[in-house]
Amino acid sequence: MPDAHARLSASGSKKWLNCPGSVRLEEKFPDKGSDYAAEGTTAHTLGELKIKLALKKITRPTYHKKIAQLEINGEMQEYTDGYRDYVLERLNNARSVCDADLMLMVEERIDLTDHVPDGFGTGDAVLVGSGLLEIIDLKYGKGVKVSAEENTQLMLYALGALTAYDWLYDIETVRLHIYQPRIDNVDMWECSADKLKEWGEWVRERALLALEDDAPCCAGKYCDDGFCKARAVCRAYNEEKQKPAYLDFKRPAELDTDEIAEVLEQADALAKWAKTVSEYALDQALNHGVRYPGFKLVEGRSNRVYTDEVAVITRLLENTAYTEKDILTRKLKGIADMEKMLGKKKFEAVLGELVVKPQGKPVLVRTEDKRPEINSNENAKADFEEILNGGN
Numbered sequence: 185m186p187d188a189h190a191r192l193s194a195s196g197s198k199k200w201l202n203c204p205g206s207v208r209l210e211e212k213f214p215d216k217g218s219d220y221a222a223e224g225t226t227a228h229t230l231g232e233l234k235i236k237l238a239l240k241k242i243t244r245p246t247y248h249k250k251i252a253q254l255e256i257n258g259e260m261q262e263y264t265d266g267y268r269d270y271v272l273e274r275l276n277n278a279r280s281v282c283d284a285d286l287m288l289m290v291e292e293r294i295d296l297t298d299h300v301p302d303g304f305g306t307g308d309a310v311l312v313g314s315g316l317l318e319i320i321d322l323k324y325g326k327g328v329k330v331s332a333e334e335n336t337q338l339m340l341y342a343l344g345a346l347t348a349y350d351w352l353y354d355i356e357t358v359r360l361h362i363y364q365p366r367i368d369n370v371d372m373w374e375c376s377a378d379k380l381k382e383w384g385e386w387v388r389e390r391a392l393l394a395l396e397d398d399a400p401c402c403a404g405k406y407c408d409d410g411f412c413k414a415r416a417v418c419r420a421y422n423e424e425k426q427k428p429a430y431l432d433f434k435r436p437a438e439l440d441t442d443e444i445a446e447v448l449e450q451a452d453a454l455a456k457w458a459k460t461v462s463e464y465a466l467d468q469a470l471n472h473g474v475r476y477p478g479f480k481l482v483e484g485r486s487n488r489v490y491t492d493e494v495a496v497i498t499r500l501l502e503n504t505a506y507t508e509k510d511i512l513t514r515k516l517k518g519i520a521d522m523e524k525m526l527g528k529k530k531f532e533a534v535l536g537e538l539v540v541k542p543q544g545k546p547v548l549v550r551t552e553d554k555r556p557e558i559n560s561n562e563n564a565k566a567d568f569e570e571i572l573n574g575g576n
């Protein structure tokens with residue numbers, strides 16, 4: 185669950201641990217809630233209720249009463265079933281190695297104040313037994329693949345749980361899990377409790393630094409990965425983005441392959457940065473009267489729209505010879521929306537054979553990308569053979 189309201193949030197910890205100045209800079213930008221965040225909250229609530237029902241911590245009528253208040257689709261049912269099963273699997277696994285005093289806490293607040301001033305978080309599922317601590321985090325987003333390895337949010341939760349339970353359970357091993365069902369990402373990372381405590385000492389120092397008024401800003405991958413709200417105005421980020429500006433963009437044919445690779449490396453990030461700055465500047469100009477030299481605010485281009493669709497239909501039927509068939513267009517839901525409504529399994533069973541994935545247009549991506557490389561020469565050869573054999 186998102187741990188809102190903490191000044192040094194666990195979910196944003198990668199950012200403030202690496203860039204202590206981000207805390208001060210981001211405070212100037214209000215939080216914007218989104219539908220995605222609301223959907224994630226619903227999925228967490230549903231997952232929590234399913235686990236509690238499975239553990240008989242709530243009754244079936246209570247479960248049904250509570251889920252009746254949630255906006256759930258078929259896809260969310262499947263994903264949260266998977267999450268519940270994963271948590272129960274970890275619980276069973278822990279039962280086989282730990283004694284009977286095993287504890288599973290679901291959606292419980294974790295106090296982080298021993299390391300982070302006023303810090304707290306919500307552990308989706310926290311499992312504690314003799315010698316063992318496991319933190320399981322449900323990530324309902326599908327935009328960025330989240331790794332469990334050295335995941336600072338989960339490491340902070342683990343530090344909080346260690347502070348609370350180490351004296352009782354003598355914890356030696358800590359396991360961090362990411363369960364991100366919408367992109368089939370299940371990841372686990374293990375470290376020793378000693379290593380985590382050592383890291384906790386560094387966290388204490390960084391947290392205090394982050395709360396200082398002159399904390400330094402330091403740009404890195406976490407600026408974009410952590411969606412820093414200050415990117416449009418941050419000088420450190422701005423300077424980082426302008427690094428490749430020495431390259432001569434006017435005559436790319438004269439750049440060698442290494443230089444072109446460097447441009448490619450930066451192109452995507454530069455486009456996103458330019459978009460962030462443009463959106464910020466538009467908001468400032470529109471809502472705060474800021475004027476930027478060489479720019480003015482104008483009305484954008486627009487298309488004609490009906491003011492009242494029902495009235496349009498009525499008028500057409502009354503005043504022309506056209507029928508409903510002529511004036512209305514029936515449209516099938518898109519594949520993503522249909523899959524969301526039906527859930528993955530039902531979608532596959534009912535529509536699987538009616539869906540194909542056409543070959544995508546070639547695109548240059550970084551070598552770490554998981555998609556297999558296209559051998560362009562081989563493809564050209566195949567095309568040539570197809571032509572020789574009379575294909576289209």
Ligand code: SF4
Pocket residue numbers: 199203205206209401402403404406407412413414415418419420421
């Ligand atoms: S954009 Fe990057 S460098 Fe700037 S405040 Fe945010 S995290 Fe720090």
